[in-house]
Amino acid sequence: MTTVTQLFRHPLKSHGREELQTVALTAGQAMPYDRLWAVAHDHSKADGSEWAKCVNFSIGTKAPKLAAINAVLHPDGETLTLTHPDRPDLSFRPDSEGARLIEWVQPLVPEDRAQPDRILRLTGRGFTDTDYASVSLCNMASHRAVEGKAGTDLSNLRWRGNIWFDTGLPWDELDWIGKDVTVGGAVLRVREPIRRCLHTAANPATGERDVDTLGLLNTWDHQDFGVYAEVIRSGPVATGDKVELT
Structure with missing residues (x-):
């Protein structure tokens, strides 16, 4: 079976x-809370009003160090804790504290790639691939x-x-x-x-x-x-x- x-x-x-x-x-x-949020980069045209292609977001294809991040969503459904072997743990609220995430993740993104700029939320269906x-x-x-x-x-x-x-x-x-x-x-x-x-x-x-x-x-x-x-x-x-x- x-x-x-x-x-x-x-x-x-x-x-x-x-x-x-x-x-x-x-x-x-989609699965609840899966890809609920996404990090739009500084060349992205996505605004969170609708689904957008992966090319609009900071992803592991362009920044492989992102692959080592682990996440825990708190019971309130609004607070997220991220961990990475090269960064201190970060607990933040994606809807209101996006700047804290951008500062935290910046060292993990190559300088010659589009840079993380803002967090977008797409309730219900999420930013699936x-x-x-x-x-x-x-x-x-x-x-x-x-x-x-x-x-x-x-x-x-x-x-x-x-x-x-x-x-x-x-x-x-x-x-x-x-x-x-x-x-x-x-x-x-x-x-x-x-x-x-x-x-x-x-x-x-x-x-x-x-x-x-x-x-x-x-x-x-x-x-x-x-x-x-x-x-x-x-x-x-x-x-x-x-x-x-x-």
Whole structure:
């Protein structure tokens, strides 16, 4: 039986992940608080009134050190604590204390890249990597296949997935596209594969690029890892819950 092995949300896009034990998914929305906020850079045209593409934000593709951030969202849903091996811990309120985050994260962004400028919030659907409210599904069997070709242990945090499971068969999830999958009490419709970017090359413990993840993926004649899905039936999801095609 395939079950949920891990759950993650990323409250501030590309600026840390937080592991969960349970979550309540809502039809038509992303995982609660996932990519709720994003850091727009100084060349971005995004204003927070609508969804915007990743190119508008500070992300790990351009600033690999961001990959080493961990996040904890406080119970009030408004305060975020970020940690990084090269920076002091920071607790702040993204909606009113964005300047504190900009000052904190500045040393992690290369000087020759667009610089972090402001925090935007998009309630409900969040600044997901897709132009629809999506939840990412990732298979540990596929992760092990990548590890095998890399010849070293890799953290699955590189992939920034929301819902993790293990079918035992690498790339099994790519056959789910166009199908519905029940995860705990929720039902999701799988839309498309996740084409991966250079963010995945960075070690989530150090923020240093140390593995050619894209080159490894392309040995399978694709650059995909995981799939994007839409929540079509609301329901609770917890680690240990069953994952099955419907």
